[in-house]
Amino acid sequence: MSRISGVFEALKGQGRKALIPYITAGDPAPDQTVALMHTLVAAGADIIELGVPFSDPMADGPVIQLACERALVHGTSLRQVLKMVQTFRETDGDTPVVLMGYLNPMIAMGFEAFADAAKSSGVDGILTVDLPPEEADEVAPMFTERGLDAIFLLSPTTTDERIRAISGHSSGYVYYVSFKGVTGAKGIDVDEVALKVEHIHELTALPVAVGFGIRDAETAAEVGRVSDGVIVGSVLVDTIANNQSDPEQLKRALTDLLHPMRQALDGLAS
Amino acid sequence: MKLTDDMLAMLPDTRGHFGDYGGRFVSETLIDSLMTLEREYTRLKSDPEFQATFDKDLADYVGRPSPLYFAERLTKVAGGAQIWLKREDLNHTGAHKINNTIGQALLANFLGKKRIIAETGAGQHGVATATVCARLGLECHIFMGAEDVKRQSLNVFRMKLLGAEVHAVTSGTRTLKDAMNDAMRDWVSNVDDTFYIIGTVAGPHPYPLLVRDFQSVIGRETREQSLRQAGKLPDALVACVGGGSNAIGMFYPFLTDETVEMYGVEAGGLGIETGRHAAPLSAGRPGVLHGNRTYLMEDDNGQISGTHSISAGLDYPGVGPEHSWLKDLGRAQYVSVTDDEAMEGFRQLTRIEGIMPALETAHAVSYAMKLAKTMDKDKIIVINVSGRGDKDIQTVAELEGIEL
Numbered sequence: 001m002s003r004i005s006g007v008f009e010a011l012k013g014q015g016r017k018a019l020i021p022y023i024t025a026g027d028p029a030p031d032q033t034v035a036l037m038h039t040l041v042a043a044g045a046d047i048i049e050l051g052v053p054f055s056d057p058m059a060d061g062p063v064i065q066l067a068c069e070r071a072l073v074h075g076t077s078l079r080q081v082l083k084m085v086q087t088f089r090e091t092d093g094d095t096p097v098v099l100m101g102y103l104n105p106m107i108a109m110g111f112e113a114f115a116d117a118a119k120s121s122g123v124d125g126i127l128t129v130d131l132p133p134e135e136a137d138e139v140a141p142m143f144t145e146r147g148l149d150a151i152f153l154l155s156p157t158t159t160d161e162r163i164r165a166i167s168g169h170s171s172g173y174v175y176y177v178s179f180k181g182v183t184g185a186k187g188i189d190v191d192e193v194a195l196k197v198e199h200i201h202e203l204t205a206l207p208v209a210v211g212f213g214i215r216d217a218e219t220a221a222e223v224g225r226v227s228d229g230v231i232v233g234s235v236l237v238d239t240i241a242n243n244q245s246d247p248e249q250l251k252r253a254l255t256d257l258l259h260p261m262r263q264a265l266d267g268l269a270s
Numbered sequence: 271m272k273l274t275d276d277m278l279a280m281l282p283d284t285r286g287h288f289g290d291y292g293g294r295f296v297s298e299t300l301i302d303s304l305m306t307l308e309r310e311y312t313r314l315k316s317d318p319e320f321q322a323t324f325d326k327d328l329a330d331y332v333g334r335p336s337p338l339y340f341a342e343r344l345t346k347v348a349g350g351a352q353i354w355l356k357r358e359d360l361n362h363t364g365a366h367k368i369n370n371t372i373g374q375a376l377l378a379n380f381l382g383k384k385r386i387i388a389e390t391g392a393g394q395h396g397v398a399t400a401t402v403c404a405r406l407g408l409e410c411h412i413f414m415g416a417e418d419v420k421r422q423s424l425n426v427f428r429m430k431l432l433g434a435e436v437h438a439v440t441s442g443t444r445t446l447k448d449a450m451n452d453a454m455r456d457w458v459s460n461v462d463d464t465f466y467i468i469g470t471v472a473g474p475h476p477y478p479l480l481v482r483d484f485q486s487v488i489g490r491e492t493r494e495q496s497l498r499q500a501g502k503l504p505d506a507l508v509a510c511v512g513g514g515s516n517a518i519g520m521f522y523p524f525l526t527d528e529t530v531e532m533y534g535v536e537a538g539g540l541g542i543e544t545g546r547h548a549a550p551l552s553a554g555r556p557g558v559l560h561g562n563r564t565y566l567m568e569d570d571n572g573q574i575s576g577t578h579s580i581s582a583g584l585d586y587p588g589v590g591p592e593h594s595w596l597k598d599l600g601r602a603q604y605v606s607v608t609d610d611e612a613m614e615g616f617r618q619l620t621r622i623e624g625i626m627p628a629l630e631t632a633h634a635v636s637y638a639m640k641l642a643k644t645m646d647k648d649k650i651i652v653i654n655v656s657g658r659g660d661k662d663i664q665t666v667a668e669l670e671g672i673e674l
Contacts, residue, residue: 055442055573056559058451059297059458065441077571103295103558108572130295130558134285155299157461162301180299181459 003096003124004149004172007046008207008228015269018173018229019044019220019262020209021236022100024051024067025084026076028244034087035247036240036254041095043255044262049127049231052081052101059129061184063234066241078105078114082121089122098125098151098172106139115142125149125172133169140169153177154200154208156192167204175231176200178212178223184234188213194226217264224265232261271599273525281595286475286562289598291591294474296561299458308476310381315483320376327372328487331405332362334369336488338495338652343622344639351505351645353638354652356492358516359627365657366488366516367398371467373484375402378465385409385464389453391418391446391512392583392630393425394657395469400434410434413453415445418582425661443576446512446586450560470513471590474561478590485519492652493523500650506531508638509654510630511551511604512584514593516656521602531603534593535637537579538606548577550589551597551604564591580609580665581629583657611636613669616659628657629665 001009011018021040025033037048053071057064078101085097099118106114106128118126126143133140133152143150149172154163156179167174176197179187193210200208210223211231220230239257243250286292286308294304314320328334336357345353358366371388378386386408390396396412403410412429416438419426429436442448450473457466468477471485489507496504507524509517511534524530539547547553550565557566559574567575567587579585596602607615612629615636620626627635631654638653645651659666667674 056447056451058454058560061455062441069442072573075571079571104566104568104574105572107557108568108570129297130561132294132296132298132301135293135295153298155297157299157302159302166298177297177299180461182455185459187459 002147002149002172004047007096008173011046017224017227017265017268018046018209019258019265020047020049020229020231021045021258022049022051022231022233023236023240024053024064024071025081026053026071026074027067027237027240028070030074030076030080030084032247033084036251037088038092039251039254040258041092043258045095045258046229047096047098049098049100050081050085052078052099052105054102054105057102059182061182061234063184063237063241067237078109082117082123085123086121096124097122098127099123100127101129103128103131111139111142115146115148118148119146123148125151127151127175129153133166136169151175156180156196160203163200163203167206170206173207173209173229174200174204176208176210176227178210181212183212186213188219190219190222193223197227217260220261221264221268224268230265272528273601275526278525282475282479286479288592288595290556291564291594292475292478292562294561295558295563296474297458299461300474303461304474304476311377311476311480314377314380320380324373324376328369332368332372333360334487335491336360338492338499341623344619345642347618347622348639348642350642350647351649351651352647353642354500354504354650355625355655356488356520356652357655358488359625359655359658363398363401364660365394365398365628366485366519367395367469368401369487369519370469370481370484370515371395371398371402374467374480375406375408378408379406381465383463383465385460386467387411387413387453387456387464388467388469389413389446389449390469391449391585392581392628393418393422393429393661394583396434397425397428397432399467400429400432403434404432411456412436413439413449413456415449416440417444418446421665422582422661424664445577446582447574454560470515471518471592472513472560472562472564472588478562478592481515482518482522482592485515486522488516488519488654489521489523492520496650496652502650503527503530504652505529505645505649506533506641506651507654508533508535508634508641508651510535510584510633510656511589511593512537512548512586512630513588514590516654518590518592520654525601532601533637533641534602534604535633536604536606537581537584537633538608539578541608542606546578547606548579548585548587549606550587551593552606556594559588562591564588564594565597580612581633583628583630584633605637607633607636615639616666625655626659627655628659629662631656
């Protein structure tokens with residue numbers, strides 16, 4: 001069983017939901033990323049989604065786009081992101097790390113070289129925003145062979161036929177995009193999400209984590225009630241943007257944001 | 271390899287691939303809309319009513335067919351092959367772009383979408399989109415890099431007069447690629463009621479197919495006109511390539527004619543060796559951007575590079591996937607000319623023939639003049655004059671140090 005599946009299994013046994021924060025690697029600076037990952041774990045993260053910066057993040061809103069720009073000012077490359085994960089693994093062997101990004105940096109590195117390096121660095125899953133399963137037949141088997149989970153997106157516009165097909169290509173969990181839009185936008189409708197996630201659960205046995213539009217503990221709890229996990233991104237990245245100059249203050253701010261979400265999610269178990 | 275009609279009919283394949291290129295690399299939210307668009311277009315393509323409407327609009331509204339004109343004086347100056355001009359600059363709105371916007375707006379109407387978005391570089395596609403929206407009463411939003419808004423202010427004003435809302439994009443390099451990013455972001459957020467009219471033969475499947483089909487009227491007319499007026503097919507076709515829509519429109523109907531050579535002219539900017547250009551086919555490598563796999567300008571880490579060209583319409587780090595396929599196949603040659611050479615082409619066509627080309631087109635003019643010298647006098651070169659130069663007079667004036 002992969003580290004990701006293990007986490008979801010264990011949480012399920014406890015009646016708890018996964019809290020999955022996202023930050024962009026290299027933001028605000030490459031030498032802070034590993035420390036921030038540990039901060040996220042200490043504040044209650046079950047899995048970390050670590051963004052690989054890309055010059056043209058067209059599925060992201062301005063918040064994550066700016067995070068990419070901040071990271072790229074420092075030249076944060078895919079190889080460097082893998083090194084960050086390796087360093088993180090030296091002191092944390094338990095928390096799964098999912099790399100989230102766009103396809104082109106992987107192509108530039110070479111799929112085989114990337115898959116090897118991801119495995120040996122201690123990466124657990126790969127989520128490539130602009131890679132639907134139809135285009136993944138070359139690279140997805142390389143992930144599977146190495147025990148890396150391939151995580152794909154489902155959206156409000158995904159048909160039943162595709163939900164089945166995409167789930168068939170996925171392992172670890174599926175990422176349900178809560179609304180039609182980019183990251184950081186407002187627009188989540190919890191009742192709609194509940195209906196759709198219930199429906200997805202009928203079509204796949206994989207855990208369903210929900211992202212986009214979750215900005216506070218209350219929404220996290222509402223979404224957690226109907227899913228297996230919540231992904232929190234832009235609000236954290238916004239916090240990073242607002243506390244760039246003071247690393248200690250930044251850690252406190254991230255903790256203050258994430259910890260109540262953890263408590264709210266765990267409140268659902270009791 | 272000789273291309274046959276049967277081979278071409280198989281391309282792109284069902285996944286939108288031209289060999290190794292093309293495809294549909296987008297986030298999941300857009301897949302359903304792209305599949306619907308593909309399905310509806312496949313149906314409408316063979317629908318006589320749709321085709322008749324398209325043809326009628328091209329004739330009565332755009333003013334087609336555009337002339338094929340023998341540039342006698344330019345031929346003499348070049349001193350070699352005959353140079354003929356396919357006058358897409360004479361179309362309504364002054365460029366080839368409207369062929370495609372007419373087609374896609376018709377599709378939008380058939381699909382019942384009332385809100386239109388588009389990206390634009392030089393502003394020609396933005397103007398062509400705003401024009402068809404005005405005509406059909408559709409809401410129109412144009413995304414344009416802030417840098418381009420500045421250097422193409424005339425076209426910005428035209429779009430506004432036509433009722434479009436122009437969104438200046440300030441992210442990234444503030445040019446065409448960033449405009450396309452923001453258009454994609456808008457589309458994903460408003461996918462239910464919005465039709466995205468992509469202006470070039472790039473983007474996710476089926477866009478490279480749609481745009482190529484709508485632009486192929488250029489090559490079909492040229493074929494017929496050349497046979498009628500010159501008594502034979504052209505020996506060489508020359509067109510500028512940014513995303514590559516005017517070039518593919520010219521090339522496509524000739525792909526199986528082995529004797530017809532094809533030259534796509536990219537923006538060499540300050541020179542390929544300086545790295546400051548916009549010539550992915552000449553100096554890039556394959557990658558994925560904006561929904562398709564194609565040649566790109568990027569750094570070693572796969573980050574998309576900033577581009578430079580005197581011409582906003584060519585200032586793009588990618589290129590249509592069908593061109594990437596044609597390059598690898600060797601069916602078309604891709605070359606580049608610098609900013610300075612393009613300016614010389616602009617001056618020559620203006621002064622020698624009284625035709626002021628767009629700076630994009632000027633790249634093709636410059637290369638064709640060089641090519642003509644190497645060919646016999648009985649050979650025929652056709653330049654696709656993709657657009658007129660009125661929009662560029664500010665840029666030209668600045669370069670020449672003239673105050674308007």
